[in-house]
Amino acid sequence: MALFDCRAAIFDKLDRTVEALKDARTCIILAPSAPQGYHRSARIFHRIKRLDRAASMVDLALAHTPPSSQDKIRTSLLTFKSKIETEQNEITDLVAQTACYITRLPTEILLEVFLRLVEDEEATTPVQMIIGGVCKSWRSIVLDNNRLWTKLTVSRRAPIRRAKLWNQYSAGRLKEVHITPGVPAATLEKVFEQFDDSIPENLQIIKISDSWTHRKLVESLGPRFRPLVLHFVGNQGVFDHHVTEINMDLSRLRELHTEAIHLGIPENLTTLRHLQILAVPWCESQDLESLLRNNVDLENVSVAQYDLSINIEAFELPNLRHLQLQGPLVRSLKLFRSPALQSLVLDPDGPSRCLSIEILGMQPFPSSLSTLRLRTTIYEHKRVIELLRQLTQLKVLALTQNSCQMGEVVDAIARENLCPSLEYLDLSSSFNLSGEPCIRLVQARMPEKAVAPDQPKDDSRHPSWCNIRTLLLDDNLRIEPAHAEWLRKKVKHFRCVYESRKTKGKGR
Numbered sequence: 001m002a003l004f005d006c007r008a009a010i011f012d013k014l015d016r017t018v019e020a021l022k023d024a025r026t027c028i029i030l031a032p033s034a035p036q037g038y039h040r041s042a043r044i045f046h047r048i049k050r051l052d053r054a055a056s057m058v059d060l061a062l063a064h065t066p067p068s069s070q071d072k073i074r075t076s077l078l079t080f081k082s083k084i085e086t087e088q089n090e091i092t093d094l095v096a097q098t099a100c101y102i103t104r105l106p107t108e109i110l111l112e113v114f115l116r117l118v119e120d121e122e123a124t125t126p127v128q129m130i131i132g133g134v135c136k137s138w139r140s141i142v143l144d145n146n147r148l149w150t151k152l153t154v155s156r157r158a159p160i161r162r163a164k165l166w167n168q169y170s171a172g173r174l175k176e177v178h179i180t181p182g183v184p185a186a187t188l189e190k191v192f193e194q195f196d197d198s199i200p201e202n203l204q205i206i207k208i209s210d211s212w213t214h215r216k217l218v219e220s221l222g223p224r225f226r227p228l229v230l231h232f233v234g235n236q237g238v239f240d241h242h243v244t245e246i247n248m249d250l251s252r253l254r255e256l257h258t259e260a261i262h263l264g265i266p267e268n269l270t271t272l273r274h275l276q277i278l279a280v281p282w283c284e285s286q287d288l289e290s291l292l293r294n295n296v297d298l299e300n301v302s303v304a305q306y307d308l309s310i311n312i313e314a315f316e317l318p319n320l321r322h323l324q325l326q327g328p329l330v331r332s333l334k335l336f337r338s339p340a341l342q343s344l345v346l347d348p349d350g351p352s353r354c355l356s357i358e359i360l361g362m363q364p365f366p367s368s369l370s371t372l373r374l375r376t377t378i379y380e381h382k383r384v385i386e387l388l389r390q391l392t393q394l395k396v397l398a399l400t401q402n403s404c405q406m407g408e409v410v411d412a413i414a415r416e417n418l419c420p421s422l423e424y425l426d427l428s429s430s431f432n433l434s435g436e437p438c439i440r441l442v443q444a445r446m447p448e449k450a451v452a453p454d455q456p457k458d459d460s461r462h463p464s465w466c467n468i469r470t471l472l473l474d475d476n477l478r479i480e481p482a483h484a485e486w487l488r489k490k491v492k493h494f495r496c497v498y499e500s501r502k503t504k505g506k507g508r
Contacts, residue, residue, distance in 0.1 A: 001027050001030045001031045001034065001036065001037070002036075004023045004024075004026045004027045004030070005023070005024075005027050005036050005037070005040055007023050008020045008021075008022075008023035008024045008027065008040050008044070009040065011023060012040075012043065012044050012047065017044060017047075017048055020040075020044050021041065021044055023040075024037055024040040024041040024044060025037070025041070027040060028041070032064075033064055034064060035060075035061040035062070035064045035065045035073060035077070038057045038058070038060040038061035038064065039057070039058070039061045039073070039076075039077060039080075041053075041057045042054045042055075042057035042058045042061060042080065042084075043080075045057060046080075046084060051084055051087055051088050051091070052088075054084050055081065055084050055085070055088070058077055058080055058081045058084065059081075061077050062074065062077050062078070062081070065077060103137070107141060110138070110141055111141060111145055111147070111148075114127075114131055114141065114142065114145075114148055115147060115148065117131070118148055118151060119151070126153070126162070128142050128148055128149065143169060146169060146170050146171045146173050147173075148169075149165075149166050149169040149170035149173075149174070150170055150173055150174055150175040150176060151174075151175065151176040151178070152166045152174055152176065152177050152178070153178045153180065154177065154178065154179045154180065154183055154188070154191055155180040155182075155183065156180070156182050156183055156187075159183060159187055159188075159191050160187065160190050160191055160194065163191040163192075163194040163195070164194050167194050167195050172202065173202050174195070174202060174203060175202060175203060175204045175205060176203075176204065176205035176206075176207070176229075177203065177205070177206055177207070178207040178208075179207065179208045203225060203227065204227060204228040204229060205227065205228060205229040205230075205231075206227055206229070206230050206231065207229075207231035208231065226250075226251065226252050227250070227252075227253055228252060228253060228254045228255065229253075229254060229255040229256075230253065230255070230256050230257065230258070231257040231258075250269045250271075251271065252271055253269060253271055253272060254271060254272065254273045254274065255272070255273060255274040255275075256272055256274070256275050256276070256277075257274075257276040258276070258277055258278070269291070269294065269295070270294045270295055271295070271297070272291075272295040272297070272298055273297060273298060273299050273300070274298075274299065274300040275291070275292075275295070275298055275300070275301050275302070275303070276300075276301075276302040276303075277302070277303045277304065278304050288303065289315075292315060292317070293315050296316075296317060296318065296319075297319050298317050298319065298320055299319050299320060299321045299322070300320075300321060300322045301317070301320060301322070301323050301324070302322075302323075302324040302326075303324070303325060303326070304325075304326035304327050314334065314335045314336070314337055315335060315336070315337065316337035316338070316339075317336060317337070317338050318338070318339060318340060319340060320336070320338035320340060320341055321340060321341065321342045321343065322341075322342065322343040322345075323336060323338065323341060323343070323344050323345070324343075324344075324345040324346075324347075325345070325346055325347070326347045326348075327347075327348065333346065338366070339366050340366065340368065341365070341366050341368070341369055342368055342369060342370050342371065343369070343370065343371035343372075343396075344365075344369060344371065344372050344373070345371075345373040346373065346374050346375065347373075347375045347376070348375065348376045365387070365390055365391060367390065367391065367392055367393055368393055369391050369393065369394060370393050370394060370395045370396065370421075371394075371395065371396040372391065372394060372396070372397055372398070373396070373397075373398040373400075373426075374398065374399050374400075374402075375398075375400050375401055376400075376401045376402070380404065381404055381405045381406070381408040381409050381412075384399070384404075384409055385408075385409060385412045385418070388409075388412070388413065388418045388419055389416070389418060391419060392419070392420070392421075393421060394419040394421065394422060395419075395421050395422060395423050395424065396422075396423070396424040397419065397422060397424065397425050397426070398424075398425075398426035399426070399427055399430065400426055400427070400428045400429050400430070401428070401429040402429070402430060404432070405432055406427060406430040406432055406433040406437075407432065407433055407434060407436075407437040408437075410427070410433070410437035410438060410440075410441050411437050411440060411441075413441055414437070414440045414441040414443075414444040414445075415444075417444070422445075422467075422468055423467070423468060423469045423470065424468075424469065424470045425468055425470065425471050425472070426470075426472040427471075427472065427473055427476070428472050428473065428474040428475055428476070429474065429475040429476070430473075430476055431476070431477065431478075432478070433473070433476050433478060433479070434478040434479065434480075434483075435478070435479045435480050435482075435483025435484065435487070436483070438471070438473065438479075438483065438487060439483060439486065439487065441468070442466045442468065442471075442487060442490050442491060445466050445467040445468050446464065446466050446467070446490065447464050447467070465490065465491070465492045466490050466491050466492070468491060469491070469492045469493055470491070470492070470493040470494075471487065471491045471493070471494050471495075472494075472495050472496075473487075473494075473495070473496040474495060474496065474497045474498070475497070475498055476496065476498070477498065479496055484496045
C-alpha cells in the first residue's frame with residue numbers, strides 16, 4: 001500500500017491525474033480501513049478543483065482515523081477539511097454575487113423584454129412556450145400577462161390547440177392573427193370557433209398568406225371586425241366581391257398590404273396611412289386613383305405593375321413620406337404632389353423598361369428628400385447633376401443599372417460638394433464608371449486629406465473613415481483592383497463585386 005501511495009503522490013506532482021487516482025484507488029482497495037488512500041484521493045481532487053469529491057474523501061479518511069488528539073494524521077485531515085470548506089464558501093459567495101443578474105430584474109422589465117421577443121417572433125415554436133419552460137418565475141410571468149398572448153400565428157402545427165391556449169390566456173384581447181400557407185379550410189374554421197365573441201371587436205391586424213382563406217376568415221369574424229392592419233398575399237386581392245357581400249367595416253383601417261385590386265373599393269376606406277399593392281391591372285387604375293384621392297393622409301405608398309391614366313389631374317398627398325413605384329407605373333410620378341416626401345424609389349422592373357430622367361423634371365422635388373433610388377435609368381449626366389443640386393438633404397443615393405457618364409456625376413458631387421449629408425452611395429452596374437472619380441469623391445469627403453494610391457503611404461497616421469459610410473460599386477468592370485483596395489481602406493462599408501458565370505461572388 002505504501003508503494004502505491006508514494007507513486008500516486010509522484011503522479012500527482014507530475015499532473016498525471018488519471019494514474020494518480022488509479023493508484024490512490026488501489027490503496028483503498030488494499031487497505032479499506034486505513035486513511036492513507038482516502039487522504040491521497042482528497043489531495044488529488046483538491047488539486048483539480050473537485051472540492052465536493054475532496055470533502056467526501058476527507059470525511060472518509062477521518063472516519064477511518066482513530067479519535068486521538070495526539071494523532072498527527074487526524075490533525076492534518078481536520079486542517080485540510082477546514083481549508084476545503086473555506087474555498088467552498090468563497091465560491092458560493094462569488095456565485096451569489098455574480099450569477100443570474102436577470103433574476104433580480106423587476107417583473108415589469110422582464111415583461112417588456114418578453115414583449116419584444118414576441119413582437120419579433122419568427123420561430124416555429126411559440127416564444128411563449130420557450131420562455132415559460134425556462135423556470136417557474138418566468139412561467140408565471142408568461143401565464144399571468146395577457147399582453148404576451150395578443151399575437152397568434154396559425155400554422156399546420158397544432159393550430160386548434162394553439163388557438164385554445166391563446167384564447168384562454170389572452171382573455172379575449174387577441175389583436176393580431178397571422179395565417180401561414182397550407183392551413184386547410186376546415187381547420188381554419190375550427191380555429192375561429194375557439195375564439196370568444198369579443199375577439200372580432202379587439203382584433204386589429206390580419207395577415208394571410210393564402211388568397212383562398214380571405215372569405216372564410218372574413219365570414220367567421222363578421223361585421224364587428226374593424227381592422228387596423230390588413231395583409232393579404234395571394235392570387236386575389238382583399239377587395240373582391242366577397243368583401244362587398246359581407247359589408248366589411250374598414251372605417252378605421254390604417255395599413256393595407258395586398259397583391260391586387262379587384263372589382264371595386266369600399267367608399268368608406270378613407271383612413272389609410274400605409275398602402276402597398278403588388279399589382280394594379282390597367283382596367284382597375286381608376287380604382288387606385290380614387291383610393292389615393294380618398295386617403296389624403298397616406299404616409300407610405302408602394303405600388304407596382306400597371307400604369308395610371310395619364311389624362312387625370314394630379315393629386316396632392318401632403319403627408320406622404322415614402323413613395324415607391326415599380327413597373328410602368330413610374331411614368332405616373334408626375335401625378336403625385338408630396339411636399340413632405342423623404343424617400344423616393346423608382347424601379348421600372350426590367351432592362352427593357354427604362355426610366356427617363358425627363359420624368360423627374362416634371363415636378364419639383366422637396367429639399368427634404370433624404371433617399372433617392374433610381375434603377376434602369378436613361379439620362380444625361382447634366383440633368384441628374386441639376387437634380388442633385390436641389391436635394392441638399394440627401395443621405396441615400398442609389399443610381400444602378402445605367403449606361404450614362406456616371407464619372408461626370410461623381411466628379412460633380414465631389415467638385416461642387418453636392419449632397420453634403422450623403423452617407424450611402426450605390427453605383428452598381430454603372431458600366432462607364434472607373435475608379436478615379438470615386439477616389440476623388442472620397443478624398444473630397446475625408447475629414448483629412450487622403451493619400452492617393454500612387455503616393456507613398458504614411459503609416460504613422462491613423463486612417464480615418466470617409467464621411468460617406470457606404471459605397472457600393474458592384475458589377476463595375478472598369479474599377480481597378482488598386483483603386484478598390486484604396487477605397488476599401490477609406491470607406492467603412494465598401495463593396496466591389498463582379499459576378500459572372502465563371503467568377504460569381506468574387507470580390508475585388
